[in-house]
Amino acid sequence: MINKLVIIGVGLIGGSFALALRKAGKVKHIVGVGRSRENMQRALERGAIDEIADDLPSALKHADVILLATPVGQLGGIMAQISPYLEPGTIVTDAGSTKQDVVRSAYSHLAGYLKNFVPAHPIAGAELSGAGAADADLYRGKNVVLTPLDETSADAVRQVTELWQACGAHVSQMNAAQHDKILAAVSHLPHVLAFLLMNHVSFSTEHDPDEPLHPDDPLRFAGSGFRDFTRIAGSSPEMWRDICLANREALSRQIDAYQKELAALREMLARDDSEAVERIFTSAREARRRWLENKS
Amino acid sequence: MINKLVIIGVGLIGGSFALALRKAGKVKHIVGVGRSRENMQRALERGAIDEIADDLPSALKHADVILLATPVGQLGGIMAQISPYLEPGTIVTDAGSTKQDVVRSAYSHLAGYLKNFVPAHPIAGAELSGAGAADADLYRGKNVVLTPLDETSADAVRQVTELWQACGAHVSQMNAAQHDKILAAVSHLPHVLAFLLMNHVSFSTEHDPDEPLHPDDPLRFAGSGFRDFTRIAGSSPEMWRDICLANREALSRQIDAYQKELAALREMLARDDSEAVERIFTSAREARRRWLENKS
Numbered sequence: 001m002i003n004k005l006v007i008i009g010v011g012l013i014g015g016s017f018a019l020a021l022r023k024a025g026k027v028k029h030i031v032g033v034g035r036s037r038e039n040m041q042r043a044l045e046r047g048a049i050d051e052i053a054d055d056l057p058s059a060l061k062h063a064d065v066i067l068l069a070t071p072v073g074q075l076g077g078i079m080a081q082i083s084p085y086l087e088p089g090t091i092v093t094d095a096g097s098t099k100q101d102v103v104r105s106a107y108s109h110l111a112g113y114l115k116n117f118v119p120a121h122p123i124a125g126a127e128l129s130g131a132g133a134a135d136a137d138l139y140r141g142k143n144v145v146l147t148p149l150d151e152t153s154a155d156a157v158r159q160v161t162e163l164w165q166a167c168g169a170h171v172s173q174m175n176a177a178q179h180d181k182i183l184a185a186v187s188h189l190p191h192v193l194a195f196l197l198m199n200h201v202s203f204s205t206e207h208d209p210d211e212p213l214h215p216d217d218p219l220r221f222a223g224s225g226f227r228d229f230t231r232i233a234g235s236s237p238e239m240w241r242d243i244c245l246a247n248r249e250a251l252s253r254q255i256d257a258y259q260k261e262l263a264a265l266r267e268m269l270a271r272d273d274s275e276a277v278e279r280i281f282t283s284a285r286e287a288r289r290r291w292l293e294n295k296s
Numbered sequence: 297m298i299n300k301l302v303i304i305g306v307g308l309i310g311g312s313f314a315l316a317l318r319k320a321g322k323v324k325h326i327v328g329v330g331r332s333r334e335n336m337q338r339a340l341e342r343g344a345i346d347e348i349a350d351d352l353p354s355a356l357k358h359a360d361v362i363l364l365a366t367p368v369g370q371l372g373g374i375m376a377q378i379s380p381y382l383e384p385g386t387i388v389t390d391a392g393s394t395k396q397d398v399v400r401s402a403y404s405h406l407a408g409y410l411k412n413f414v415p416a417h418p419i420a421g422a423e424l425s426g427a428g429a430a431d432a433d434l435y436r437g438k439n440v441v442l443t444p445l446d447e448t449s450a451d452a453v454r455q456v457t458e459l460w461q462a463c464g465a466h467v468s469q470m471n472a473a474q475h476d477k478i479l480a481a482v483s484h485l486p487h488v489l490a491f492l493l494m495n496h497v498s499f500s501t502e503h504d505p506d507e508p509l510h511p512d513d514p515l516r517f518a519g520s521g522f523r524d525f526t527r528i529a530g531s532s533p534e535m536w537r538d539i540c541l542a543n544r545e546a547l548s549r550q551i552d553a554y555q556k557e558l559a560a561l562r563e564m565l566a567r568d569d570s571e572a573v574e575r576i577f578t579s580a581r582e583a584r585r586r587w588l589e590n591k592s
């Protein structure tokens with residue numbers, strides 16, 4: 001049982017963490033810190049927090065756990081702001097979608113508190129936003145990856161693990177570089193591909209003076225496959241800008257590898273290599289089938 | 297009202313056309329032609345066809361309309377087989393996902409019957425297959441694109457238009473090159489991207505000796521965005537091999553353009569151009585929002 005939990009950034013991610021821990025009976029008092037008065041009021045009404053912080057020093061006083069749940073681009077600044085008020089027993093964790101940059105920020109701004117800092121990433125949908133979308137069951141059955149520093153104490157890792165488990169999540173650990181590489185492949189690259197395809201179809205095909213298109217928008221002829229493929233292109237541009245820039249090294253390596261694979265397929269088409277094309281498509285379908293089987 | 301409709305290839309597409317026309321009271325007698333006895337029996341039981349053809353000559357005798365609904369790679373061969381038995385008043389149409397290759401096959405194999413040939417593409421989901429998946433409402437609200445030849449008669453176009461409208465579809469016309477370009481962008485390219493991503497994540501990231509991955513499969517950390525993005529990678533490899541090869545010129549141009557756009561984004565990441573990245577993502581989200589609004 002935690003006596004005092006502080007959530008900095010009470011949106012979908014922070015608000016759902018608060019609601020889940022409250023539902024699990026794991027926390028007595030939750031303090032929210034945020035910039036939008038309207039959103040904080042909403043969090044209060046929904047029971048995600050008990051109190052809107054007046055100022056950072058009093059909010060952090062006697063805190064057992066602080067969750068940093070702002071967009072990833074703001075985490076460095078937040079760490080700098082909270083560091084003067086951290087107490088020796090307070091555990092700090094975050095919910096950022098990238099981890100190497102968060103770890104770098106922690107080395108810069110939380111140097112004296114690394115023992116108590118547990119970088120974490122709950123992998124849960126984020127198309128909705130704000131405290132109004134918070135959901136006590138958001139993390140049920142979802143993965144949460146912890147990427148502890150060498151300096152992080154085993155006790156801090158254990159406590160953060162137990163909190164996420166109380167939310168119903170599967171918790172695993174790896175290092176920050178592994179995390180960023182895996183997420184670049186399974187999440188950041190697909191988002192980039194979807195955003196680009198949406199733009200590609202909406203704009204670039206219209207600008208070919210030699211081959212005028214049907215006056216109708218090509219999108220008129222897009223079906224349900226296109227709709228599902230581009231669903232993630234409906235995600236927050238600001239959030240994904242931050243994620244892609246924060247993880248640009250790993251993401252760029254994924255883009256390079258993917259470009260090579262795309263070029264190889266184009267070559268197969270050019271040489272009319274029906275067998276090779278079918279082999280690629282078949283192995284993809286099989287991989288997806290296995291994945292869905294293992295998932296369920 | 298059609299007296300005799302012949303469906304060659306009574307799978308999802310052909311079977312659904314038959315069921316829809318029957319439901320609309322537009323056809324008296326439907327004859328099915330197909331290779332799999334089991335599937336044809338299924339089509340008969342489901343009421344999609346009244347009769348399994350014994351041989352092609354008697355099946356085509358006195359036919360008003362013939363729908364070619366086999367995989368696109370087989371259409372040329374089918375045209376060659378049916379052409380000796382076509383009668384002057386019989387209208388031939390197809391349901392192939394690509395059109396320039398179908399038009400080329402028609403010029404080769406149906407030279408004497410071009411007046412009565414109406415190339416068509418019903419844009420409707422095809423993840424299920426076989427007569428068992430046929431559905432009288434599959435085409436309701438869906439687009440059907442006709443790409444008539446210069447030689448096709450207005451009367452043949454009108455008749456095929458009315459049949460598809462009776463199935464509940466929106467019918468439009470364009471030329472085969474426009475069709476193939478638009479479909480390359482909104483359908484064939486996304487399928488290629490999804491198949492490749494599935495392979496990329498399943499295989500290529502595992503083969504980096506310098507940077508060993510977490511022992512867990514990276515797919516363990518893929519979420520619902522990845523699942524939707526790759527849904528179309530569950531499609532039939534044979535069907536998509538045929539489509540990609542049949543439309544390889546238009547598809548290759550789309551791949552080239554997309555690769556340039558991907559390279560441009562990678563450059564923006566390299567120079568940390570936060571504004572440019574956000575602009576791309578924002579315009580993509582807006583384009584998708586507008587599309588969904590116009591669609592509904």
